[in-house]
Amino acid sequence: MSYRKIGYLCHEIVTEITCNVPKDEMNMISELPTHVLVTGGAGYVGSALVPALLADGYNVTVYDICFFGDDHLPKDDPRLQIIRGDIRDTESLAEAFLGIDTVIHLACISNDASFELDEKLSTSVNLTCFEPMVKAAKRAGVQRFIYASSASVYGVSNVPDITEEHPLKPVTLYNEFKGLCEPILLRYHDDDFCCIIVRPSTVCGYAPRQRLDLSVNILTNHAVTNSVIRVFGGSQRRPNLHIKDMVRLYRMMLTADSAKVGGEVFNVGCENASILSIAKVVRAVVSSEYPGKKSIDLVVEPSDDIRSYHVNSEKISRILGFVPEYGIRDAVQDLCSAFSLGNLPNSMANKNYYNVQRMKELNVQ
Helix, strand or coil: CCHHHHHHHHHHHHHHHCCCCCHHHHHHHHCCCCEEEEECCCCHHHHHHHHHHHHCCCEEEEEECCCCCCCCCCCCCCCEEEEECCCCCHHHHHHHHCCCCEEEECCCCCCHHHHHCCHHHHHHHHHHCHHHHHHHHHHCCCCEEEEECCHHHHCECCCCCECCCCCCCCCCHHHHHHHHHHHHHHCCCECCEEEEEEEECEEECCCCCCCCCCHHHHHHHHHHHHCEEEEECCCCEEEEEEHHHHHHHHHHHHHCCHHHHCCEEEEECCCEEEHHHHHHHHHHHHHHHCCCCCCCEEEEECCCCCCECCECCHHHHHHHCCCCCCCHHHHHHHHHHHHHCCCCCCCCCCHHHCHHHHHHHHCCC
16 A cells, blocks of 8 residues: 555544534634645746745645756655656546645646647647546545636736636637636535636746746846847737745645635736836846846847736735735846856756757657
8 A cells, every 4th residue: 555545544534533623623724734736846836836835844745747857846855755747647646646635736838839839738738637637636635726827818908907807818729728727627616625726927037947938037038148138029018927926825825714715716916017118127137237238239029929918916915915025127136146146057058948949859748
């Protein structure tokens, strides 16, 4: 018998012992997870989130296929377990869920550009395997399932402030599948299985497993490395979110009152900014803070990327009191520090910084 099954039996025994505890007290107990599983925990957000969860005292299981390795995770921490697995392998995932209190589901073929890959791959990872995963989590006794959707589900909109009630108008398969998974998850929400959907804005800033294929990070890399920033279009408005705030929100979601967050969808973002205005912030910060980069050219070119939207994050502030503490300027400063310290070597050519390039290199199926 695997140690996970033993752990699950222990969980069942504890449940039986506490079955006579008043419901309000049991609700309090259920709000305090001890073991969190993060799918995609070796990725960009996961690489920043997992150390924070360990520092908070949680036992953490990372379930990740590890296309980008796992050496950036704190593998010497005895409370961390890393399972190299594919989320499409429901049987393996179901066993990993035994004894888990909360699942934070980050794993996916990430962002619109990643759909340059085989469409069947993206469909199987981002959509087809989702419902079997949710069912397996619920059967295993997981109490809370937090799903990382995306603010890109809104596609293109001229509405000044897009709330969670705004119709979804996806323009790529990535944001279409992100949106389609949301109602699937909510069908399984009940008093014993708290389901939460987060629609994050484009994440930016430095993390142990860095991505340099996201807008703020792309522009900063080019400013530092080439002294040239190329902006395609520029008028498109995009919401942004510092990775430190993304991590802080997931930590809050672990213990948030299920009566407030269960079955809910939350936008989360900080600065809604045009691509051109982001580029100007990047140029100003890099010019002033990075050695030898006083002169940075800004070139604007045409683009057929029409995605543009302006999200409203008042709901999450009202219900949870969550307000972002960092902005685009902070993200650029953090990236400049990482470059200065030599933490981002070979930033233009190393495929580990670029999701599509790395998966093409691996010929992922």
